[in-house]
Amino acid sequence: MSDPVTRPPVWLTLPDGQEVRARLHARRWTPAGWRYRVGMPVWSVTADQHVEPVEYTVWVPAGGDEYVRPVEGQDYSAVPVEARAPSHPYLAPPPPGTDLRWAWTIERTRGGAVLHEYGCGRAPADGPELSLDDAVTAYARPSARACGECAAAEVLDRL
Template sequence: MSPSDDAPELAPLPVRVALPADPVLDLPEQEVVARLWRRQQTEKGWLYLVGLPSYRDLDDGGVEAAEYRVWVRAPDHVRPVDGVDYDQVVTEHLPQAPTSVVREVLGERRPSGWVLAKILEGRGPARGVLHAPDCDEAPQGAPLLGVEQALNAAENPGTRLCTVCGCAQELTPMMSGFDHITDS
């Protein structure tokens, strides 16, 4: 197996590779020093392209030293050699997931749900304020309310909806319905 032609090939670095045990021959797992050519990040972890020492037959019947290149999973089958700096190894990282236009415009999603901040009696007509859970004015540790619970609390005349965090903009259309939208 050879590395892809489009990536630069630097001098390989030594790396220890764990060879599998062979129960048929009663051989334990062994380690050999191989050459690390490149590494690639995948969804399931890291793969390392290593060159294992090998031999190859020649046409004239002779044998010569060769290298067998294979991708192995790290760290399961690859271990560093003490004192070697692997920063120079060609490394392919997973590409960043593209950011959607919606996410760019709106930013990160806030946590789902709402929280109710109870206000002590005697401080005005409102006895509670509904907030988004990440609102600066939301009480810490308050239980999260689902849509149905939040709408029930919002319908209470003693509850107002926070305009700072957008709770009012989210819940008001659900409370008053969407009847004001026309087909025109």
């Protein structure tokens, strides 16, 4: 039904509060924020009244782990990040108090380093703040990778 290499499991919170395992198919940036396309196995009745398993997919807002949460120990780096939606000149301004700095931070790991966009929920709270130049330099190191949960992968891969 799904490929565990490119569609790792996530926890999906349903509207009634139930938590179920689903598969993460893709991520997409929209003017309203990040969306995750998740697939969930369900039963479906065929035209000849047989029951068969199918996967229902839907785009879910990121919601700060309110709707979709990672499963501990899973690697999400291979999940595709779809192209950003075209920008629109009439987008609503960000909410008051939103930090608009374009800064980066680095997380030291056993295998090297992971670069995060400033404010990423996966970034270490005590990580140093890097400028874009510092982040690009750190990302050029062979042992470095970009976080797949924030804009780091999308931006640093392009640079």
